[in-house]
Amino acid sequence: MRKHLGNVGALLRGFSITFSYMFKKRPTIEYPSVKKKHAPRFHGLHELRRYADTKERCIGCELCSSACPANAITVIGAENSPDDRHSPGERFAARYEIDELRCIFCGLCEEACPTDAIVLTPRFEMADFRRGSFVYSKDRLLVPPEAGVGLAPDERPNGIPSDLGMVAQVKSTMESDTGYDATNRGIILKTQRRGLAG
Amino acid sequence: MIGFFALAIVLIASAVWTVAARKPVYSVVALLLHFAALAALYVTLNAEFLAVTQIIVYSGAILVLFLFVIALLSSGVAAFAQGPDRLPKAAIPAGFAVLVGFGLLAFGLANATPQATATSNSGSLHGAAGLANVFGSVADFGKALFTTHLLPFEITALILMVAVIGVVLLAGDVTPFVSRTADTKRVKREMREAILKEGGE
Amino acid sequence: MDALVATLNAAPLWLVILIKSALLLLVVVTTFAYAMLFERKILGWMQLRPGPNRVGPWGLLQPAADAAKLILKEDLTPKTADPLIYRLAPFISLITAFAVYAVIPFGENNGSLWAIGDVNAGILLLMAISSIGVYGISLGGWASGSKYPLLGSVRATAQMISYELSMSMSFVGVLILAGTTSLAGIVHAQASMWFFIPQCFGFLIYVITAVAETNRTPFDLVEAETELVGGFHTEYSGLRFGSFFIAEYVNMLTVACIATLLFLGGWNAPFGLTMIPGILWFVMKVGAFLFFYMWLRATLPRFRYDRLMAFGWKILLPAATLNLIITALIVALRG
Numbered sequence: 229m230r231k232h233l234g235n236v237g238a239l240l241r242g243f244s245i246t247f248s249y250m251f252k253k254r255p256t257i258e259y260p261s262v263k264k265k266h267a268p269r270f271h272g273l274h275e276l277r278r279y280a281d282t283k284e285r286c287i288g289c290e291l292c293s294s295a296c297p298a299n300a301i302t303v304i305g306a307e308n309s310p311d312d313r314h315s316p317g318e319r320f321a322a323r324y325e326i327d328e329l330r331c332i333f334c335g336l337c338e339e340a341c342p343t344d345a346i347v348l349t350p351r352f353e354m355a356d357f358r359r360g361s362f363v364y365s366k367d368r369l370l371v372p373p374e375a376g377v378g379l380a381p382d383e384r385p386n387g388i389p390s391d392l393g394m395v396a397q398v399k400s401t402m403e404s405d406t407g408y409d410a411t412n413r414g415i416i417l418k419t420q421r422r423g424l425a426g
Numbered sequence: 427m428i429g430f431f432a433l434a435i436v437l438i439a440s441a442v443w444t445v446a447a448r449k450p451v452y453s454v455v456a457l458l459l460h461f462a463a464l465a466a467l468y469v470t471l472n473a474e475f476l477a478v479t480q481i482i483v484y485s486g487a488i489l490v491l492f493l494f495v496i497a498l499l500s501s502g503v504a505a506f507a508q509g510p511d512r513l514p515k516a517a518i519p520a521g522f523a524v525l526v527g528f529g530l531l532a533f534g535l536a537n538a539t540p541q542a543t544a545t546s547n548s549g550s551l552h553g554a555a556g557l558a559n560v561f562g563s564v565a566d567f568g569k570a571l572f573t574t575h576l577l578p579f580e581i582t583a584l585i586l587m588v589a590v591i592g593v594v595l596l597a598g599d600v601t602p603f604v605s606r607t608a609d610t611k612r613v614k615r616e617m618r619e620a621i622l623k624e625g626g627e
Numbered sequence: 628m629d630a631l632v633a634t635l636n637a638a639p640l641w642l643v644i645l646i647k648s649a650l651l652l653l654v655v656v657t658t659f660a661y662a663m664l665f666e667r668k669i670l671g672w673m674q675l676r677p678g679p680n681r682v683g684p685w686g687l688l689q690p691a692a693d694a695a696k697l698i699l700k701e702d703l704t705p706k707t708a709d710p711l712i713y714r715l716a717p718f719i720s721l722i723t724a725f726a727v728y729a730v731i732p733f734g735e736n737n738g739s740l741w742a743i744g745d746v747n748a749g750i751l752l753l754m755a756i757s758s759i760g761v762y763g764i765s766l767g768g769w770a771s772g773s774k775y776p777l778l779g780s781v782r783a784t785a786q787m788i789s790y791e792l793s794m795s796m797s798f799v800g801v802l803i804l805a806g807t808t809s810l811a812g813i814v815h816a817q818a819s820m821w822f823f824i825p826q827c828f829g830f831l832i833y834v835i836t837a838v839a840e841t842n843r844t845p846f847d848l849v850e851a852e853t854e855l856v857g858g859f860h861t862e863y864s865g866l867r868f869g870s871f872f873i874a875e876y877v878n879m880l881t882v883a884c885i886a887t888l889l890f891l892g893g894w895n896a897p898f899g900l901t902m903i904p905g906i907l908w909f910v911m912k913v914g915a916f917l918f919f920y921m922w923l924r925a926t927l928p929r930f931r932y933d934r935l936m937a938f939g940w941k942i943l944l945p946a947a948t949l950n951l952i953i954t955a956l957i958v959a960l961r962g
Contacts, residue, residue: 239927246926250672258677451712451769458762465755478751486758487788490765494784497769497777564748564808 270350271333274326274364275371277345279316282373285345286324287317295340300330317343324366328354429470436463450496454489461485475567647743651728659876660690666921673925697872700865707772708862716770717863717870720763724874726756727881732811734894734906740811741906749810750798753885754791757840761787763874764842764849768859779858782932783849787840789939794836796947800829800954801889814893821892828950830890832943834919837882839939841875843920845927848935883916891916 257264277285288305306322314320337346356362440463443456461484468477571579638646664679664686671678679686704713730749732742746752761784768780802808804825805816813822823830839846850858860871887893891912894905930938 242926243922246673246922249675250669252675254672254675254677256675256677258680449709451709451766455712455715455766458759474748475751478748478755481755482751482758486755486761486791490761490784490788493762493765493769494781494788497765497781497784564751 270352271335271348273328273349273351273354274331274337274369275347275349276321276324276366276369277347278371278373283313284315284320284370285343286321286341287315287343287345288319288321288324289342291340291342292337292346295336296331297334297336298330298332300327300332301325301337302327321366324369325363326369327363329359329362430467433463433467433470436460437467450499451493454493454496457492458485458489461489475564644743648729651743652725655725655728655877655880656873658880659873660694662876662880662917663693664689665917666924669918669921670925673922694869697866697869700868702865702867703862705772705862709770709772712766712770713772713862714867716763716767717867717874718763719766720760720874721870723756723760723763724877724881727753730810731881731884731888732814732893733884733909734904735811735814742811745809745811747807747809747812750802750808750813750889753810754795754798757878757881758791760874760878763871764859767863767871771859771862773862775855775857776859776861779849779851779855779861782855783842783859786842786846786848786935786939789936790836790839790846790943793832793939793943793947794840796944796951797826797829797833797836798889800826800951803951803954803958810888810893814888814895817892817895821890821895821897823890826890826950826954828946829954830886832947832950833886833890835943837886838920838923839935841878841882843875843879844924845930846935847929848932851929853929879917879920880913883913883920886916887912 279285286303288303290303290305293301293303302323302325303321304323305319308314308318308320333348335348338348354362437460440456440460444453444460447453447456461480465477465480465485468474468480667689668678668686670676679689682688682692704710729743730746730752732740732745732749734741764783764787765780768776768778768783771777801813801822804822805813807813807816816822838844842849847858850860852858855861860868863871887909892908893912894909896903896905896908
């Protein structure tokens with residue numbers, strides 16, 4: 229009898245718990261309209277930075293590529309010609325591609341970069357319907373000249389910094405059909421290997 | 427009168443369908459239709475309580491059990507296999523039964539005294555089933571059941587009780603009831619005794 | 628207004644019934660739609676979620692979106708299904724669910740009832756119609772020609788028959804107290820005291836059996852997702868599934884209406900608060916009962932099938948019988 233009374237008590241307690249939960253604060257973040265605050269150094273989509281005079285920081289040294297544990301970065305460097313300088317140094321990245329499907333967002337490329345050119349942003353919404361579109365080429369990674377220098381990663385405020393919208397804009401204005409075709413990547417890798425061997 | 431004939435046609439058609447259907451579940455559906463039409467017929471006869479009881483007891487309980495059994499059996503899925511044609515053999519007794527039935531009907535009609543037919547509220551939804559002294563009402567039905575027809579009622583109850591006890595005896599577990607806790611205690615005691623015995627030897 | 632009443636009074640009976648039915652159908656369907664939204668909201672809140680809030684403000688257009696989705700979905704019939712009965716079953720469910728509202732009174736105005744038909748054997752008719760509802764589920768499950776629906780429908784049949792008995796028993800206690808089978812008469816008999824006080828055990832039994840009869844958690848063995856995929860409606864899609872879905876919620880509403888009429892005093896106002904019209908009291912009581920239903924769903928886990936049957940036959944039925952006998956004894960002794 230005592231046991232049964234205890235069961236009734238347990239039942240009532242269950243009801244009171246569910247009822248009280250109705251008035252509790254709900255932890256739901258209504259995602260598309262409200263976005264979660266990120267840690268200042270959250271590792272998301274990459275971007276390539278510029279100097280204040282809009283020159284590219286990247287000097288095509290391929291250190292990021294060799295540091296990458298997932299083999300996601302492809303850099304093909306080229307000499308700067310005096311009349312068409314992309315970067316202040318001797319060389320610049322003629323092609324710069326990151327396969328975001330391979331990327332593990334570890335940030336080693338960021339650490340390897342001698343000129344702070346490649347930076348991981350807190351942007352994480354990269355969903356797309358085509359595999360090919362996850363290979364980000366230089367035109368999508370490089371911030372447009374009007375974006376300016378941007379904040380260094382350790383100086384960022386909490387959440388998504390204001391200077392990060394630019395890459396997103398570039399992506400959205402790009403025609404999806406003319407996006408990068410992933411099949412080319414194999415050829416690039418092959419030529420790269422051949423170059424290293426020879 | 428039109429209502430009666432419409433219902434009668436539905437009744438006969440669904441009865442034929444019940445017998446003739448190749449799939450048992452179709453028979454159940456036909457029988458359901460039959461019961462519904464029968465209930466409607468009762469309503470037109472002002473026997474609302476009977477109509478309601480017809481649906482609750484036959485459609486709501488008994489036929490559901492039929493369906494339950496048929497759905498569980500594999501025969502519910504497959505159509506009946508074509509057996510030997512038994513119609514010619516069955517035709518003679520069936521014809522005889524029909525003749526007897528019609529004979530009885532004719533006899534009854536010939537000897538029946540014309541009675542005052544139910545008046546006023548026939549067919550109306552605002553029937554008087556809850557009022558007393560109205561044919562077919564709940565109150566009258568109950569009164570008749572528990573006074574003038576008390577003996578048949580009690581006998582029926584007894585028969586049903588016998589059926590229930592019979593089912594329990596036939597299908598139930600015949601081993602005497604053992605309290606689970608008592609059983610556990612007994613087993614534990616035996617084990618303890620066995621261990622003690624072993625230790626002693 | 629007077630002119631309208633005069634025209635309505637002059638109109639033939641069939642026309643009045645037709646208009647009343649159409650109106651009531653509208654009300655019931657709307658209530659169903661928002662009961663569904665209400666349930667999802669309540670469940671969400673009790674599970675620390677906001678519930679549907681994407682379609683319209685506070686998700687108020689969610690029912691419309693759901694309806695549009697169901698209408699546009701492809702209507703599939705499995706190859707192994709029995710085509711005739713597979714199509715018939717949702718209609719049986721739907722029709723029996725709605726037919727009950729022909730006898731349910733919602734309020735009273737100067738002695739005239741707010742109901743389509745004021746039937747004297749109302750409660751009996753109600754039981755009769757709702758007892759047919761099980762056919763939709765059991766035939767639908769059988770006709771799907773696949774094993775999970777069949778298991779679901781077999782469970783449904785057994786469960787609904789078992790609990791219908793106790794349910795009827797709990798009704799009879801009320802009938803003894805009220806001395807009438809008319810729903811309006813039962814409500815009138817509760818003018819001084821609602822029957823859930825003298826019939827507290829009957830009310831408890833009714834609530835439990837009502838949950839079982841409408842196949843809702845914790846007695847939703849019929850459509851137990853974790854074991855039977857979707858139960859009897861696994862193979863149904865589109866509007867046919869929608870029919871079962873509507874039938875389930877309308878049955879819920881019916882059960883709430885019956886609880887209000889039989890145990891919670893119908894449209895009688897409590898504490899002499901008669902300035903609020905009776906129909907509002909009725910709606911509030913039904914709403915409270917529905918809320919309880921949803922609360923139950925958010926709180927209790929599903930029963931095990933054998934325990935459900937054992938509970939129904941070994942505890943609920945004897946308890947209901949005992950309640951009936953004691954009620955009858957007390958009424959007889961008090962004369």
